[in-house]
Amino acid sequence: MSIYGHNIWLIKNYMQYLFAFFKSTSMKPTNIKDPEYLHKVVDCQYACPAHTPVPEYIRLIAEKKYTEAYMINWDSNVFPGILGRTCDRPCEPACRRGRLEEEPVAICRLKRVAADHKGEVKHLMPQVPLVKNGKKIALIGGGPASLTVARDLAPLGYEIDLYDEWSGGGGMMRTQIPSFRLPIEVLEEEVNYILDMGITTHFNHFVDSMKDMLTKGYDAIFVGTGAPKGRNLNIPGRVEADAHVHIGIEWLAGVAFEHIKSVGKKVIVLGGGNTAMDCCRTSKRIGAEVVNVVVRSPFKNMKASPWEIEDALREDIIIQNNMPPKEFIMEDGKLKGVLFSKVRAEYDKNGKRSLVPTGEPDVLIEADEVIIAIGQDNSFPWIEKDIGLELGKWDLPVLNKTTYQSTLPQVFFGGDAAFGPENVITAVAQAHQAAISIDLYLSGKDLVKDRPSPYVNLVSQKMGIHEWMYDSQVVDDIRYQVPHEEKTKSLADRKVEVELGFDEIAGFKEAQRCLNCDAQTIFTANRCIECDACMDVCPTRCISFVPNGEEEDLRQRLSAPADNLTQDLYVSETLATQRVMVKDEDVCLHCGLCAERCPTAAWDMQMFFYNVTKAHTGCETVTV
Amino acid sequence: MSYTKPSFSHPALPRNKVGYLKRDYEGAISTLCAGCGHDSISATIVQACYELNIEPHHLAKLSGIGCSSKTPTYFMSNSHGFNSVHGRMPSIATGANMANKNLIYLGVSGDGDTASIGMGQFVHVIRRNLNMTYIVMNNGCYGLTKGQDSATADFGSVSKSGGGESTPFQAIDLVGMAMELNASFVARSFSGDKTQLLPLLKAAMSHQGFAFIDVISPCVTFNNNTGSTKAYDYVRDHIDVLGSLDFIPKEDEIKVDYDQGTEKVITLFDDTKISLSKLAQDWDPTDKYSARDKLVQSKKDGHILTGLLYIDPTSKDLHQILNTVDTPLNQLQETDLYPGDDVLEVINQGFR
Numbered sequence: 019m020s021i022y023g024h025n026i027w028l029i030k031n032y033m034q035y036l037f038a039f040f041k042s043t044s045m046k047p048t049n050i051k052d053p054e055y056l057h058k059v060v061d062c063q064y065a066c067p068a069h070t071p072v073p074e075y076i077r078l079i080a081e082k083k084y085t086e087a088y089m090i091n092w093d094s095n096v097f098p099g100i101l102g103r104t105c106d107r108p109c110e111p112a113c114r115r116g117r118l119e120e121e122p123v124a125i126c127r128l129k130r131v132a133a134d135h136k137g138e139v140k141h142l143m144p145q146v147p148l149v150k151n152g153k154k155i156a157l158i159g160g161g162p163a164s165l166t167v168a169r170d171l172a173p174l175g176y177e178i179d180l181y182d183e184w185s186g187g188g189g190m191m192r193t194q195i196p197s198f199r200l201p202i203e204v205l206e207e208e209v210n211y212i213l214d215m216g217i218t219t220h221f222n223h224f225v226d227s228m229k230d231m232l233t234k235g236y237d238a239i240f241v242g243t244g245a246p247k248g249r250n251l252n253i254p255g256r257v258e259a260d261a262h263v264h265i266g267i268e269w270l271a272g273v274a275f276e277h278i279k280s281v282g283k284k285v286i287v288l289g290g291g292n293t294a295m296d297c298c299r300t301s302k303r304i305g306a307e308v309v310n311v312v313v314r315s316p317f318k319n320m321k322a323s324p325w326e327i328e329d330a331l332r333e334d335i336i337i338q339n340n341m342p343p344k345e346f347i348m349e350d351g352k353l354k355g356v357l358f359s360k361v362r363a364e365y366d367k368n369g370k371r372s373l374v375p376t377g378e379p380d381v382l383i384e385a386d387e388v389i390i391a392i393g394q395d396n397s398f399p400w401i402e403k404d405i406g407l408e409l410g411k412w413d414l415p416v417l418n419k420t421t422y423q424s425t426l427p428q429v430f431f432g433g434d435a436a437f438g439p440e441n442v443i444t445a446v447a448q449a450h451q452a453a454i455s456i457d458l459y460l461s462g463k464d465l466v467k468d469r470p471s472p473y474v475n476l477v478s479q480k481m482g483i484h485e486w487m488y489d490s491q492v493v494d495d496i497r498y499q500v501p502h503e504e505k506t507k508s509l510a511d512r513k514v515e516v517e518l519g520f521d522e523i524a525g526f527k528e529a530q531r532c533l534n535c536d537a538q539t540i541f542t543a544n545r546c547i548e549c550d551a552c553m554d555v556c557p558t559r560c561i562s563f564v565p566n567g568e569e570e571d572l573r574q575r576l577s578a579p580a581d582n583l584t585q586d587l588y589v590s591e592t593l594a595t596q597r598v599m600v601k602d603e604d605v606c607l608h609c610g611l612c613a614e615r616c617p618t619a620a621w622d623m624q625m626f627f628y629n630v631t632k633a634h635t636g637c638e639t640v641t642v
Numbered sequence: 643m644s645y646t647k648p649s650f651s652h653p654a655l656p657r658n659k660v661g662y663l664k665r666d667y668e669g670a671i672s673t674l675c676a677g678c679g680h681d682s683i684s685a686t687i688v689q690a691c692y693e694l695n696i697e698p699h700h701l702a703k704l705s706g707i708g709c710s711s712k713t714p715t716y717f718m719s720n721s722h723g724f725n726s727v728h729g730r731m732p733s734i735a736t737g738a739n740m741a742n743k744n745l746i747y748l749g750v751s752g753d754g755d756t757a758s759i760g761m762g763q764f765v766h767v768i769r770r771n772l773n774m775t776y777i778v779m780n781n782g783c784y785g786l787t788k789g790q791d792s793a794t795a796d797f798g799s800v801s802k803s804g805g806g807e808s809t810p811f812q813a814i815d816l817v818g819m820a821m822e823l824n825a826s827f828v829a830r831s832f833s834g835d836k837t838q839l840l841p842l843l844k845a846a847m848s849h850q851g852f853a854f855i856d857v858i859s860p861c862v863t864f865n866n867n868t869g870s871t872k873a874y875d876y877v878r879d880h881i882d883v884l885g886s887l888d889f890i891p892k893e894d895e896i897k898v899d900y901d902q903g904t905e906k907v908i909t910l911f912d913d914t915k916i917s918l919s920k921l922a923q924d925w926d927p928t929d930k931y932s933a934r935d936k937l938v939q940s941k942k943d944g945h946i947l948t949g950l951l952y953i954d955p956t957s958k959d960l961h962q963i964l965n966t967v968d969t970p971l972n973q974l975q976e977t978d979l980y981p982g983d984d985v986l987e988v989i990n991q992g993f994r
Binding site for chain 1: 643644646647648649650651652653654655664665671672675676677678679681682684685833834836860862866874875878
């Protein structure tokens with residue numbers, strides 16, 4: 019006697035099924051209706067603090083729709099031209115392509131392509147109403163965070179006053195990012211798009227008292243003062259050498275405003291972050307002949323972005339590692355140099371690093387001037403202690419992490435001033451949220467419950483049999499290199515931009531490398547006839563049909579092991595044979611082959627659009 | 643529409659013992675209908691060859707005409723191939739095998755190519771026990787010419803192109819016929835069940851002699867409808883499995899003790915083993931008569947019997963029967979073939 023049909027299916031093939039059956043911890047079907055699941059599949063967008071819809075604008079670039087690509091960026095990150103040159107690019111290490119080959123898509127440089135080649139954009143930006151809504155807001159600090167708040171709230175009719183200690187808007191983007199990385203025209207263009215929205219500016223105005231600000235009749239105050247205090251280095255000789263020693267960010271600001279026009283022939287830059295890279299490269303351009311960047315830690319632990327280190331090395335900057343500074347050495351009332359000791363990094367079993375002296379003799383590096391670029395801190399000496407605005411750990415304001423509201427309900431923070439130094443894109447993302455909070459607060463709504471949900475859309479890309487509305491072909495090209503200005507020319511003038519940006523052709527080719535991760539693979543279980551066609555055709559073995567089980571167990575039973583735990587498994591409802599479809603999102607090429615080979619359209623490629631709602635686009639349409 | 647597959651593959655997938663990635667065993671992107679069972683079989687062939695560590699240039703894939711016979715384009719792009727005249731694949735395979743016995747021969751055919759136009763060739767290649775694997779991708783219809791019933795369409799089965807009429811003729815059962823003709827390896831499987839098909843294919847390709855696998859492979863376009871006996875749903879509901887098969891390469895020892903009653907280990911000529919856990923009673927895969935009885939009984943019950951039905955691990959293939967030399971014939975040089983004037987003289991003297 020034999021056993022037939024359904025039962026036999028279980029026993030014969032899938033002993034594991036029985037195993038899984040008795041365990042109640044099988045994976046639940048993935049809720050594809052949750053926009054955050056699909057959002058996470060778009061790695062670059064998910065990694066971006068502002069969640070810019072990256073693949074969407076990359077496609078527009080490939081179509082030469084630079085203006086549209088720019089506007090998608092502008093809505094999301096406010097400064098596409100600036101960020102296209104200077105962003106920290108958290109999107110790029112996240113890029114799926116980086117898991118399939120050596121280099122991710124040059125997302126940041128593509129953003130610049132949109133900015134460089136765009137047409138007229140001003141008419142596409144939200145218009146500011148002539149009749150104001152009667153509410154006044156003060157923005158303290160004129161950097162990316164405050165400008166973002168201004169951009170989001172001015173179109174809603176708020177009257178906005180912006181205060182900044184410097185003579186122009188842009189904050190650290192103006193004072194700390196050198197012109198050879200960010201030309202002043204690019205900065206001013208994007209800052210002015212916002213200031214032209216009828217923002218009342220109070221430049222050269224250092225706000226020295228929050229108490230005063232609170233009495234000026236503002237309905238809300240936003241603090242976007244950044245992390246303006248460069249760290250000092252208190253080692254022997256520091257006081258004596260003071261005339262020859264500068265704090266990095268102050269020195270960069272001095273150069274930007276042309277208070278500092280030259281530097282000594284021999285320069286030491288202390289520190290291994292991006293500010294150190296900007297200081298050393300700026301030195302090279304205003305008179306330094308030998309520039310040593312001396313870093314305490316090993317090369318691989320340097321905080322600077324790899325591409326900035328690369329650019330510095332290309333300009334013959336010397337980077338020396340494992341050398342903490344010990345003493346400033348003076349000779350005849352002049353700085354002779356800095357004495358460094360030698361260390362090596364050792365790691366304990368928890369991976370914690372300590373720098374251990376090697377016992378080698380100390381090294382003296384000669385210098386005429388020394389620039390200290392070892393970090394920066396927040397500084398709120400102007401916020402009085404008795405006004406009810408609580409400052410907590412490290413003198414950072416006590417804030418609601420979602421709303422950015424301080425303990426004084428009408429005062430909001432954003433950018434580096436909120437949670438400490440990060441980067442421009444993070445400041446923008448936080449400021450969008452603070453702007454929403456201010457709008458909700460001044461409309462008498464709940465800052466948490468009434469927050470707008472993201473705008474999402476999911477549209478099938480099916481155009482015909484096996485035809486998609488997006489370019490599904492995966493190209494093999496490796497990352498295109500951005501051309502650089504000739505070294506002699508760029509080192510001669512600190513205002514000459516080093517990177518030249520992609521031209522249209524290189525921009526198109528680089529854009530084609532994008533895998534379109536927002537073209538989502540959507541599976542409808544009740545259409546599936548389990549013919550395995552999708553599983554067979556998938557070039558990267560993402561799809562499996564297996565008995566369900568615990569996630570850990572399931573990950574090892576797939577067509578290819580799913581060892582990247584940061585990437586989700588897409589699990590279907592149980593199918594007719596009691597198996598489930600499991601797709602490992604990790605290295606899906608979004609090539610659409612699964613859907614092309616599916617006879618019943620159980621797979622469909624659907625374009626997913628996700629955009630964080632901003633104050634100026636969304637608060638009125640909140641539905642809870 | 644995609645005409646080429648992206649060149650990326652999963653970065654974590656390993657190379658096999660002969661240094662190839664699974665992608666190296668794949669072929670061009672399939673142009674068969676989406677969801678065709680044949681594509682599943684192609685994928686299983688790719689997997690089997692990868693797991694058997696076959697170097698692609700050591701394999702020859704041969705086919706006739708039909709949807710099934712198109713599939714060699716879709717697997718093993720780096721192997722030898724011959725797309726022959728309709729139903730004449732066995733002749734080509736025989737010729738090729740005679741010339742070079744060192745290659746692994748994989749014949750792919752369909753129900754039309756085998757059970758109709760190629761029937762004459764099919765029976766003779768079995769009779770000669772040619773050392774090859776012969777797969778019939780059996781969908782019960784002529785998919786390439788709009789789905790007319792083929793000779794393997796079951797009596798009473800309804801196909802899409804039949805206008806609702808059921809098949810009035812009895813089907814040719816290729817498995818029964820292969821058993822009748824003393825094929826040394828006979829199996830049946832289902833394209834929708836790779837866990838069964840994969841070890842069967844590996845065993846077939848390791849078998850010395852003629853290995854026949856009839857694979858029921860639904861035609862999604864013309865024969866996957868209600869009333870068809872070769873539709874995914876019907877096959878899944880009526881499948882009857884003889885047992886589960888494990889293919890054990892010779893370097894792996896059998897680690898678990900097996901139960902004499904329900905498990906059987908068969909050693910092939912090259913010391914690879916197949917271990918079979920039997921689900922069916924009164925049947926022994928090395929006993930032709932018990933296998934035949936089992937097949938008849940199952941047919942009577944309206945079930946589709948799958949698995950390894952019969953194997954003769956000691957079978958002698960055509961080269962052994964003909965007692966050919968060890969060196970493949972295509973490698974014999976003139977010095978090997980021409981004994982020289984002296985020898986000829988001696989022979990001639992013998993006739994005087």
